[in-house]
Amino acid sequence: MMENSENKEKHFKVPNKHLTKLHEDVLYHIGFSSKDDLPKLFGDVKFVCMGGSAKRMFVFAKFMQEQLIGIVDCKDEPKDICSTDRYSMYKVGPVLAVNHGIGMPSLSILLHEVMKLLHYAKCSDVVMVRIGTSGGIGVKPGTVVVTETAVNEMFEPKYHLAVLGKIKSRNTPLCKDMLETLLSCKQETDSFDVVKGKTLSTSDFYENQGRLDGALCDYTEEDKMEYLREAEKHGVKNIEMESTCFAAMCDTVGIPAAIVCVALLNRLEGDQVSTPPSELKQMEMHPQQIVSRYIKQKLSK
Amino acid sequence: MMENSENKEKHFKVPNKHLTKLHEDVLYHIGFSSKDDLPKLFGDVKFVCMGGSAKRMFVFAKFMQEQLIGIVDCKDEPKDICSTDRYSMYKVGPVLAVNHGIGMPSLSILLHEVMKLLHYAKCSDVVMVRIGTSGGIGVKPGTVVVTETAVNEMFEPKYHLAVLGKIKSRNTPLCKDMLETLLSCKQETDSFDVVKGKTLSTSDFYENQGRLDGALCDYTEEDKMEYLREAEKHGVKNIEMESTCFAAMCDTVGIPAAIVCVALLNRLEGDQVSTPPSELKQMEMHPQQIVSRYIKQKLSK
Numbered sequence: 001m002m003e004n005s006e007n008k009e010k011h012f013k014v015p016n017k018h019l020t021k022l023h024e025d026v027l028y029h030i031g032f033s034s035k036d037d038l039p040k041l042f043g044d045v046k047f048v049c050m051g052g053s054a055k056r057m058f059v060f061a062k063f064m065q066e067q068l069i070g071i072v073d074c075k076d077e078p079k080d081i082c083s084t085d086r087y088s089m090y091k092v093g094p095v096l097a098v099n100h101g102i103g104m105p106s107l108s109i110l111l112h113e114v115m116k117l118l119h120y121a122k123c124s125d126v127v128m129v130r131i132g133t134s135g136g137i138g139v140k141p142g143t144v145v146v147t148e149t150a151v152n153e154m155f156e157p158k159y160h161l162a163v164l165g166k167i168k169s170r171n172t173p174l175c176k177d178m179l180e181t182l183l184s185c186k187q188e189t190d191s192f193d194v195v196k197g198k199t200l201s202t203s204d205f206y207e208n209q210g211r212l213d214g215a216l217c218d219y220t221e222e223d224k225m226e227y228l229r230e231a232e233k234h235g236v237k238n239i240e241m242e243s244t245c246f247a248a249m250c251d252t253v254g255i256p257a258a259i260v261c262v263a264l265l266n267r268l269e270g271d272q273v274s275t276p277p278s279e280l281k282q283m284e285m286h287p288q289q290i291v292s293r294y295i296k297q298k299l300s301k
Numbered sequence: 302m303m304e305n306s307e308n309k310e311k312h313f314k315v316p317n318k319h320l321t322k323l324h325e326d327v328l329y330h331i332g333f334s335s336k337d338d339l340p341k342l343f344g345d346v347k348f349v350c351m352g353g354s355a356k357r358m359f360v361f362a363k364f365m366q367e368q369l370i371g372i373v374d375c376k377d378e379p380k381d382i383c384s385t386d387r388y389s390m391y392k393v394g395p396v397l398a399v400n401h402g403i404g405m406p407s408l409s410i411l412l413h414e415v416m417k418l419l420h421y422a423k424c425s426d427v428v429m430v431r432i433g434t435s436g437g438i439g440v441k442p443g444t445v446v447v448t449e450t451a452v453n454e455m456f457e458p459k460y461h462l463a464v465l466g467k468i469k470s471r472n473t474p475l476c477k478d479m480l481e482t483l484l485s486c487k488q489e490t491d492s493f494d495v496v497k498g499k500t501l502s503t504s505d506f507y508e509n510q511g512r513l514d515g516a517l518c519d520y521t522e523e524d525k526m527e528y529l530r531e532a533e534k535h536g537v538k539n540i541e542m543e544s545t546c547f548a549a550m551c552d553t554v555g556i557p558a559a560i561v562c563v564a565l566l567n568r569l570e571g572d573q574v575s576t577p578p579s580e581l582k583q584m585e586m587h588p589q590q591i592v593s594r595y596i597k598q599k600l601s602k
Binding site for chain 2: 014015016017018019022024025026028029052053054055085086101102103104105106108109111112113115116119152153154155161162163164165168202203204205206207208210212213214215216217218219221223224226227230241249252253272273274
């Protein structure tokens with residue numbers, strides 16, 4: 001009895017008290033329901049790994065499957081288990097790999113529904129890792145940036161959202177232990193650097209990131225460089241479009257979280273992503289290698 | 302000579318003056334380049350139709366192909382012409398159908414790149430239509446809402462974005478002519494209503510829309526109902542996640558634009574989208590029918 005109730009205590013729970021009133025909870029965008037046998041399907045999940053692109057998350061799931069054969073039961077090729085076309089999800093033993101689309105609104109829907117999935121599945125000791133692509137600030141293309149703090153366009157460690165018409169601010173801390181362990185997963189033989197730094201999270205790829213090559217741009221190159229250098233002074237090492245929302249939501253529900261992105265270009269030297277696709281694919285593997293070593297290390301304990 | 306220069310005047314141009322300095326412009330997320338023969342590939346585009354889901358936009362492209370056979374040259378099944386997995390794009394004669402993912406950041410990337418595509422392709426007389434799904438306010442599920450004005454979470458007709466760390470506000474007007482013509486495309490035999498109203502655009506599906514069934518929710522049912530009734534008082538007929546950004550960007554570049562969404566549920570009666578998938582598919586056709594009639598009417602002139 002004692003052991004059972006202790007185990008129950010450890011199950012991950014989302015803080016929303018209204019859910020108990022629902023007869024059924026349809027996780028509309030990922031295509032599951034609280035009436036499915038979620039504990040059987042997902043009860044063993046320990047690592048939720050996510051990134052923007054569905055294809056990239058399939059590559060990651062396949063890579064993890066190769067890495068974990070013999071360690072966990074995962075002999076079949078990963079299949080997309082989302083029944084909708086909004087998101088794609090793959091399960092490889094205790095690793096759930098899912099894409100979140102582009103930007104914080106798309107990410108937030110996925111997080112709400114995946115967090116409820118973990119809740120109904122009675123998961124325990126889960127961590128979340130965002131594996132992304134980004135623009136670097138003063139780092140070489142191919143560098144992996146592990147996020148120390150996620151900041152908004154004003155360089156504040158905050159995520160603002162409008163709840164019932166009023167602005168609510170959430171803090172954006174990430175897990176220090178995960179950060180340090182991920183940094184230590186760099187190996188001598190790696191062809192790329194792994195650094196820590198602040199990550200700037202924006203709501204657009206063009207104007208919000210100071211690019212000169214969007215359809216709209218009413219500032220000068222000097223204005224742009226001033227903003228990027230200001231970012232650099234604040235310790236920003238890379239720019240993407242999800243980190244503040246990801247950090248704030250994981251912090252609010254109490255899931256330890258980390259963000260590991262590759263910088264595809266150095267924004268102090270240009271705006272265009274004109275690297276050939278084959279090289280981009282190679283670079284996209286860098287954060288996947290770091291995260292796979294992290295997962296293997298945790299599973300071997 | 303005279304005629305040529307007049308024609309040139311009419312080509313759609315994006316307002317960003319920096320683009321002339323680019324040797325090549327890689328439209329990174331949709332997989333085209335200014336070095337492709339864009340006038341040949343896209344020069345005849347007149348209607349850019351977009352929605353969140355890739356599968357839904359394929360359904361629309363296929364529907365338009367059936368509708369336009371014999372009117373324009375479009376005998377082959379539409380194929381996805383984006384070489385990336387970020388977005389999917391289909392061309393059916395003068396109709397470009399493309400998905401924009403979920404939320405304004407994802408939409409804004411697509412708009413920047415599609416607007417530049419239209420610019421390099423030297424298109425003229427282009428209009429844009431967003432064909433979406435939404436939650437209704439005081440309307441029957443299945444109702445088509447054509448947007449009069451797009452408003453943000455504070456019910457203002459504004460789109461705010463952070464450019465170089467400073468908040469910039471853009472207005473969100475839509476084309477009145479398109480609105481009236483779209484409303485007139487309703488037919489007696491339709492099983493659904495077509496209404497006009499304000500559309501509330503949010504940055505999240507759960508907390509920002511006052512849902513009680515997210516992973517996070519720290520307000521009461523009374524708070525939620527108060528906000529939704531306030532929305533209703535402001536003339537809001539439906540809630541989605543893209544309209545203010547869509548309206549503001551189209552207005553800024555000078556493309557006439559309209560938003561036509563189906564309401565999948567009445568939010569005054571609940572939060573969950575628990576309608577069976579087959580009925581949802583049926584409802585998703587309602588705005589497609591209205592927009593296809595609009596396009597056929599314009600092409601017949």
